[in-house]
Amino acid sequence: DTEVTQTPKHLVMGMTNKKSLKCEQHMGHRAMYWYKQKAKKPPELMFVYSYEKLSINESVPSRFSPECPNSSLLNLHLHALQPEDSALYLCASSPRLAGGVYNEQFFGPGTRLTVL
């Protein structure tokens, strides 16, 4: 399996809802990432997990809560979102190479989130 999968593809939620985005990879990658991408903009890094531990939080509001239950799975829990949080949410993973370095990231197809 050489891909990153994300579910759902589309999600519409109200501002009082709680929902979760799911990301999965079976390539043995030990770093996983969440990005947010607004239309016509580059992806913005939100969170980085390395060996299932949160290593980077780019000052993301607490209404976004990441979780890494195991080395293959990454979740993003959403609660009390705002309309401006509507975006494409991308997950990525990265293999750790000899010498302990990471390099390229493999991206999933994304979840298109709409907050009403």
Next chain:
Amino acid sequence: AQSVTQPDIHITVSEGASLELRCNYSYGATPYLFWYVQSPGQGLQLLLKYFSGDTLVQGIKGFEAEFKRSQSSFNLRKPSVHWSDAAEYFCAVGVYSGGSNYKLTFGKGTLLTVNP
């Protein structure tokens, strides 16, 4: 801090014409450099990467890029563009920010339109 500049927001070429997309980076050390392509509503696909060694790298779909340290550039080229190449192209630099924390910084992207 590292940064990536893609000077061209939008480029239009005719099918069969050659293509060059520009990318300049700012980073103190030898960077990890990448070109990604994104079709509308999709995730990012890695076209090619540079870490070290030969400064001319070959990628998928007939793309190549040349790393020029003296110009801090990593321009993407293709000798003959196909209509299916129409997409958004992102240049990115991979950097470490403390310990093993690794992340990509993206340029703002170049939208490629291909005329028949």
